[in-house]
Amino acid sequence: xxxxxxxxxxxxxxxxxxxxxxxxxxxxxxxxxxxxxxxxxxxxxxxxxxxxxxxxxxxxxxxxxxxxxxxxxxxxxxxxxxxxxxxxxxxxxxxxxxxxxxxxxxxxxxxxxxxxxxxxxxxxxxxxxxxxxxxxxxxxxxxxxxxxxxxxxxxxxxxxxxxxxxxxxxxxxxxxxxxxxxxxxxxxxxxxxxxxxxxxxxxxxxxxxxxxxxx
Amino acid sequence: xxxxxxxxxxxxxxxxxxxxxxxxxxxxxxxxxxxxxxxxxxxxxxxxxxxxxxxxxxxxxxxxxxxxxxxxxxxxxxxxxxxxxxxxxxxxxxxxxxxxxxxxxxxxxxxxxxxxxxxxxxxxxxxxxxxxxxxxxxxxxxxxxxxxxxxxxxxxxxxxxxxxxxxxxxxxxxxxxxxxxxxxxxxxxxxxxxxxxxxxxxxxxxxxxxxxxxxxxxxxxxxxxxxxxxxxxxxxxxxxxxxxxxxxxxxxxxxxxxxxxxxxxxxxxxxxxxxxxxxxxxxxxxxxxxxxxxxxxxxxxxxxxxxxxxxxxxxxxxxxxxxxxxxxxxx
Numbered sequence: 001x002x003x004x005x006x007x008x009x010x011x012x013x014x015x016x017x018x019x020x021x022x023x024x025x026x027x028x029x030x031x032x033x034x035x036x037x038x039x040x041x042x043x044x045x046x047x048x049x050x051x052x053x054x055x056x057x058x059x060x061x062x063x064x065x066x067x068x069x070x071x072x073x074x075x076x077x078x079x080x081x082x083x084x085x086x087x088x089x090x091x092x093x094x095x096x097x098x099x100x101x102x103x104x105x106x107x108x109x110x111x112x113x114x115x116x117x118x119x120x121x122x123x124x125x126x127x128x129x130x131x132x133x134x135x136x137x138x139x140x141x142x143x144x145x146x147x148x149x150x151x152x153x154x155x156x157x158x159x160x161x162x163x164x165x166x167x168x169x170x171x172x173x174x175x176x177x178x179x180x181x182x183x184x185x186x187x188x189x190x191x192x193x194x195x196x197x198x199x200x201x202x203x204x205x206x207x208x209x210x211x212x213x214x215x
Numbered sequence: 216x217x218x219x220x221x222x223x224x225x226x227x228x229x230x231x232x233x234x235x236x237x238x239x240x241x242x243x244x245x246x247x248x249x250x251x252x253x254x255x256x257x258x259x260x261x262x263x264x265x266x267x268x269x270x271x272x273x274x275x276x277x278x279x280x281x282x283x284x285x286x287x288x289x290x291x292x293x294x295x296x297x298x299x300x301x302x303x304x305x306x307x308x309x310x311x312x313x314x315x316x317x318x319x320x321x322x323x324x325x326x327x328x329x330x331x332x333x334x335x336x337x338x339x340x341x342x343x344x345x346x347x348x349x350x351x352x353x354x355x356x357x358x359x360x361x362x363x364x365x366x367x368x369x370x371x372x373x374x375x376x377x378x379x380x381x382x383x384x385x386x387x388x389x390x391x392x393x394x395x396x397x398x399x400x401x402x403x404x405x406x407x408x409x410x411x412x413x414x415x416x417x418x419x420x421x422x423x424x425x426x427x428x429x430x431x432x433x434x435x436x437x438x439x440x441x442x443x444x445x446x447x448x449x450x451x452x453x454x455x456x457x458x459x460x461x462x463x464x465x466x467x468x469x470x471x472x473x474x475x476x477x478x479x480x481x482x483x484x485x486x487x488x489x490x491x492x493x494x495x496x497x498x499x500x501x502x503x504x505x506x507x508x509x510x511x512x513x514x515x516x517x518x519x520x521x522x523x524x525x526x527x528x529x530x531x532x533x534x535x536x537x538x539x540x541x542x543x544x545x546x
Contacts, residue, residue: 001371001419002545004386005361005393005410012218014406017228017236017307025223026232 086129093125093136093197099204100142100167100195107162111148111155115188118143142167142193145179147186156189163193166203170196231307231404242306244546245295245405246538247271248413249280250315250439253490257520257530257538258302259546264539266302267520267530276402279395281316282440295403308405311545312396313538314388315413315489317440318457322351322360322387323414325367325455328376331383336364336373343385350385359390367451369419382453388412408545414443414457417487420540421505422447424513425485431476432483433469437496439489444469446476466499489534510536 003011016022097119108114121137128134144163148155160173172194179188228236236242244259254272258265271277276294279285292300295308331350333339339350343362347354366372367382376383393410400407414436421434427447436443442465446454454472458465473482484502486493497504505513510533518539520530 001369001409001411001416001541003409004363004415005388006407007361007393007397010397010407012222013226013228014408016223016226017231017406018309022223023232023237026227026229027237029227030229030232030237 083130086127089125089127090129090134090136092199093138095140095168095195095197096201096204096206099201099206103166103204104144104163107159107166108146109155109158109162111150112159113147113149115145115147116143117145138197140195140197141174142171142195144191144193145188146191147182147188149186160191163191167193168195168198168201168203170198170200234307236307239306243299243304243308244311244542245298245308246311246313246542246546247278248313248315248489248534248538249278250413250489251280251282253439253534254278254280255532255534255538256298257535257542258298258304259539259542260304262543262546264518264520264530264535265304266298267518267532267535268298269532278310278312278399279314279392281314281320281392285395293403295405308403309546310400310403310405310407311538311541312407312410313413313416313541314392314410315438315440316388318459319356320389320392321412321414321457322347323384323412323455323457324351325382325384325452326350328380328383331376334377335375336383339364339376339383339385343387347387360387361390361393362387365415367453368422369415369452382451384415384452384455386412386415411541411545413438413489414441414445414455416541417489417537418443418445418452418455419544420537421485421487422450422452424540426450427483430480430483432485433473433502435465435469435484435486435496435500435502437486437488437491437493442496444472446472446482448476462496462499469500487533493533505533507531507533514539 006014016026100119101117104114104117118141120141120143121139122141123137123139124135125138126133127136146156146159160176164171164173173191174194175190175192177190177192179190181187231237241261243265246257246259248255248257252272253270254277255267255269256271257267271294272280272283274294274297275288276290278294295310299305299308331339333342333350340362342349343351343360347356347360347362363386364372365384365386366380367384369384372380372383388410396410397407417436418434425432427450429449432447434443434445434447436445437460440460442458442460442462444454444456444458444465445452456468456472458468469484476482484497484500485505486497486500486502487505488496492506493504494506503509511518511531514536518530518535519527520535
């Protein structure tokens with residue numbers, strides 16, 4: 001008598017509710033749906049992360065385009081700076097000749113007469129710059145000829161000591177030679193120094209204005 | 216019945232499963248006896264009676280009762296929800312409806328299978344569905360009916376007819392009433408397990424519970440609108456008739472039918488009444504009244520239910536005994 005006069009469609013739906021087989025299937029379906037939950041959460045997390053990364057990449061692309069456009073504007077400046085940088089070895093290889101002469105002048109002892117001063121250059125380096133090529137010396141020769149008023153060798157030695165203190169570090173006394181005796185009986189002495197353009201000229205009384213610009 | 220995965224997935228009772236139905240094993244059964252003026256409900260849980268309420272036709276949202284126009288007053292709580300609240304029950308109800316139809320709303324007749332053209336129950340149902348006159352002969356009702364075929368012992372039958380069955384009972388009730396019942400069951404969030412006409416449920420009960428052996432017997436059912444007479448031989452129905460509530464006419468008819476059977480022994484007559492005592496009619500017909508005492512013996516015990524105060528008391532009602540037996544058969 002069960003299901004008498006109940007439509008087949010209703011009977012089917014009731015069996016979905018009450019039959020063990022359909023209940024088991026429903027349990028499996030719901031359990032599987034719940035198992036998908038962590039996967040869904042992970043998916044949401046990955047999706048959010050992907051969205052954030054996409055936003056960051058988009059911002060980076062915009063910044064890169066912006067920087068490229070600004071970089072294009074700086075092209076002329078960079079070219080001029082490049083040209084200036086070509087002058088760097090020329091400027092670095094200079095020595096402050098005036099300061100050296102001034103220091104020598106101050107360092108001459110009273111009983112020594114400086115006869116001549118000569119600065120010679122050597123060991124040239126070819127530096128190409130815009131508009132031509134420069135020969136830049138890497139070594140400077142300082143030739144001094146001095147005579148002691150009295151026939152005393154200690155005066156010349158004091159002069160040498162004075163020069164050793166005031167000349168830039170790295171300066172090397174290459175040679176000291178006695179010249180021919182003059183008519184007044186004094187013997188001139190010639191001294192040859194090698195000066196390297198190291199950039200350190202504190203002993204000459206020059207101080208750095210500021211740190212050099214790194215071009 | 217055609218099962219398919221697609222149909223299951225489309226009609227997956229997810230809300231029912233998630234509401235606890237997936238693991239629920241003892242959902243309450245609610246059995247209604249639906250007669251005008253005397254509708255009653257028996258609530259069952261774990262095959263034990265919980266409550267029996269009478270005159271439920273006066274309560275809002277009651278199930279469709281034959282011959283009683285349905286109301287459409289808005290309600291805040293469904294009928295079964297209120298019923299469960301009163302009896303401290305919960306769950307999705309399993310509903311069985313036992314309507315007491317008038318003569319014009321119930322077709323029931325026993326047919327000799329030799330007179331049927333169809334060779335199987337399925338084709339017989341198909342013929343009834345297409346055109347009842349193909350099977351019944353005289354049929355002038357224009358309404359759509361739902362049909363069912365039972366064996367002479369009122370058991371479900373299927374397959375070939377002539378092999379196993381000499382007699383078949385053909386049942387028909389209005390399709391519109393069935394749809395009303397299905398809709399009502401849906402509104403109660405319940406499962407409709409059957410719409411069993413009162414005479415059929417009662418006869419099956421009596422045939423099963425009252426052994427007549429080789430003796431011929433008559434079961435006379437006094438219902439609200441009709442009196443049904445059924446003849447039983449060898450524990451199988453051989454004849455069923457419905458009459459208006461005219462006792463004199465029924466008495467004459469019963470005498471005529473008894474004469475037709477041409478039996479040596481006087482046939483047993485058992486009288487059951489859905490409302491009131493059957494003693495008066497039983498006395499008129501010279502039969503046995505299936506009154507409270509007799510029903511108690513048939514049921515093997517008293518039928519105890521809980522009243523509104525919570526105390527248990529005996530439900531001495533013929534309909535309650537019928538519904539209690541029916542619960543064991545359907546739910």
